[in-house]
Amino acid sequence: MRVEVGISTRAIATRMKQQRGASDVMFPIPAALLVSGRGEHANVMTIAWIGMMSSTPPTIGVSMISSHYSVELINATREFTVNFPSAKQVEVVDYCGLVSGKKRNKFNDTGLTPIAGAKIATPIIEECPYNMECVVTETFELGDFTMFLGEIVETHITTTCIDAETGKIQVTQLDPLVYCAVIREYWALGAKLGNGFQAGRDLANRLKMS
Amino acid sequence: MRVEVGISTRAIATRMKQQRGASDVMFPIPAALLVSGRGEHANVMTIAWIGMMSSTPPTIGVSMISSHYSVELINATREFTVNFPSAKQVEVVDYCGLVSGKKRNKFNDTGLTPIAGAKIATPIIEECPYNMECVVTETFELGDFTMFLGEIVETHITTTCIDAETGKIQVTQLDPLVYCAVIREYWALGAKLGNGFQAGRDLANRLKMS
Numbered sequence: 001m002r003v004e005v006g007i008s009t010r011a012i013a014t015r016m017k018q019q020r021g022a023s024d025v026m027f028p029i030p031a032a033l034l035v036s037g038r039g040e041h042a043n044v045m046t047i048a049w050i051g052m053m054s055s056t057p058p059t060i061g062v063s064m065i066s067s068h069y070s071v072e073l074i075n076a077t078r079e080f081t082v083n084f085p086s087a088k089q090v091e092v093v094d095y096c097g098l099v100s101g102k103k104r105n106k107f108n109d110t111g112l113t114p115i116a117g118a119k120i121a122t123p124i125i126e127e128c129p130y131n132m133e134c135v136v137t138e139t140f141e142l143g144d145f146t147m148f149l150g151e152i153v154e155t156h157i158t159t160t161c162i163d164a165e166t167g168k169i170q171v172t173q174l175d176p177l178v179y180c181a182v183i184r185e186y187w188a189l190g191a192k193l194g195n196g197f198q199a200g201r202d203l204a205n206r207l208k209m210s
Numbered sequence: 211m212r213v214e215v216g217i218s219t220r221a222i223a224t225r226m227k228q229q230r231g232a233s234d235v236m237f238p239i240p241a242a243l244l245v246s247g248r249g250e251h252a253n254v255m256t257i258a259w260i261g262m263m264s265s266t267p268p269t270i271g272v273s274m275i276s277s278h279y280s281v282e283l284i285n286a287t288r289e290f291t292v293n294f295p296s297a298k299q300v301e302v303v304d305y306c307g308l309v310s311g312k313k314r315n316k317f318n319d320t321g322l323t324p325i326a327g328a329k330i331a332t333p334i335i336e337e338c339p340y341n342m343e344c345v346v347t348e349t350f351e352l353g354d355f356t357m358f359l360g361e362i363v364e365t366h367i368t369t370t371c372i373d374a375e376t377g378k379i380q381v382t383q384l385d386p387l388v389y390c391a392v393i394r395e396y397w398a399l400g401a402k403l404g405n406g407f408q409a410g411r412d413l414a415n416r417l418k419m420s
Contacts, residue, residue: 016336018372019328020365024268025340025379027294028238028388028399029261031406051239051261052391053273056353058234061271063263084237090403095410109417118229126226130235138350142359143266149352155230162228169235169393178238178388178399181262183379184407189238189388190400193300196241197394200305207319 027180028187031093033083033128034062035114036073038121042114044106045070046097048181049145050082058152060134066146069101074148078136079120082150083128086175087188093177094186119154129158129174237390238397241303243293243338244272245324246283248331252324254316255280256307258391259355260292268362270344276356279311284358288346289330292360293338296385297398303387304396329364339368339384 026048034047049063060082064070074080085093092110099106107114114123117133124131134150141147161174171189178187193199236258244257259273270292274280284290295303302320309316317324324333327343334341344360351357371384381399388397403409 016368016370017325017334017341017366018369020367022268022361022363023365024262024265024362025365026262026270027340027381028240028386030238049262049264051263051271051273052234052236052259053261053271053357054259054352054355055234056355058232059352060236061261061263061357063261087403090409091413092410094404094406094408095413098407098410098414104417109413115227130237131227140348142264142269145264145266147263147271151232152234153232155233155235156227157230158226159228160226169390171237171390171393171395171397176238176390177403179406180379180381180386181406183381184405185381186403186406186409187381188400188403190398193297193387193396193398194304195394196304196389196391196396197308198304199300199396200302200308203301203305203319204308207314 023182025182027183028178029181030084031177031179031186033085033093033096033125034070035081035083035122035125036070036077038077041073042107042123043069043073043101044096044112044125045101046093048179053149059137060132060150060152061147062150063142063145063147065144066141071146074136077122079122080134080136080148080150081117081122081124082132082134083125084130085128085177087177088175089127090177090186117154117156124156129161131156233392235392237393238388239391240294241387241389241396243295243303243306243335244280245291245293245332245335246280246287248287251283252317252333253279253283253311254306254322254335255311256303258389263359269347270342270360270362271357272360273352273355273357275354276351281356284346287332289332290344290346290358290360291327291332291334292342292344293335294340295338295387297387298385299337300387300396327364327366334366339371341366
């Protein structure tokens with residue numbers, strides 16, 4: 001029955017959809033700042049190809065063109081940090097994606113401050129409200145890209161983004177920067193729509209009873 | 211010099227940051243609907259552990275707890291689709307993350323319509339404005355999770371989300387749903403802040419001349 005429903009709506013649906021080919025358009029995602037290297041060699045780059053790939057232990061995947069300076073630095077130290085900027089940092093975030101660390105010291109250029117983390121020697125960025133310290137567990141070549149899996153060994157949050165009573169992260173205070181990749185647009189968050197594992201609860205209860 | 215600057219600011223920075231441990235908090239990310247299986251066996255689940263992992267060819271990483279029904283279905287067909295919902299679909303998106311496809315047919319429950327894609331046999335979701343058809347290229351076990359890398363062989367967009375003159379994807383029309391994982395909050399986009407590879411151009415030009 002379901003198959004027939006699918007097929008009968010196909011003609012209508014085809015007119016409502018346009019094929020866009022084998023595209024890497026991806027949204028909404030973070031435009032994060034990845035730091036690699038240590039001390040005076042620390043470098044910051046903008047990264048959009050990023051995603052959590054396990055929770056046990058917390059493991060993030062990051063991917064970048066293999067010729068990037070950051071790949072060389074990560075291969076040398078086997079660690080990196082991921083720093084999530086706020087919406088007001090859009091200019092420096094975009095800048096760090098335009099310029100190579102082989103040519104410029106982007107910490108000096110932007111005024112972003114590398115500070116010591118807790119578990120690894122690669123610095124985190126003070127001005128970014130949320131930071132992850134990551135240790136590389138796997139490396140893969142995927143076409144022109146190198147994908148690193150990094151175990152998140154420590155995270156940091158700017159104290160002004162924490163609710164003093166509950167200890168919860170306040171998204172409004174943090175004001176994360178959103179990126180629509182390939183479409184090339186930066187956005188801020190607007191309205192909160194609901195809570196995860198709760199917004200669909202009424203529907204679940206109604207269906208359970210039906 | 212840079213190292214000294216880093217160390218001298220450490221005491222101040224430490225007070226400004228709170229350590230949160232080895233956490234999988236991740237934002238802002240999509241709350242996407244992953245479809246696996248075919249015909250009457252097609253299943254839809256909500257997925258937040260997702261990220262682009264290469265552009266050559268376009269390859270997405272998706273990860274879910276290994277006991278999920280979707281893992282069984284993807285292992286059987288070696289394909290899946292990723293469907294990006296709009297903000298107004300928050301209730302059904304959350305529902306599809308609350309309930310297992312082993313127990314319920316979530317297409318029937320939600321009224322979401324599985325329609326045929328172009329390149330693979332797993333359906334896409336008509337009501338989701340952006341859709342990817344993916345063929346599995348790699349599978350990895352990461353703790354309790356299974357990560358699939360999927361080559362994106364075709365994408366589809368709802369025609370009302372395309373600018374008729376330029377052919378560009380209109381983010382405002384598409385109105386993507388944003389998720390802050392572990393924090394468990396759904397958000398809509400607010401204001402556009404700038405364009406990628408452009409917002410930092412003035413800073414780059416100023417520094418080049420200095």
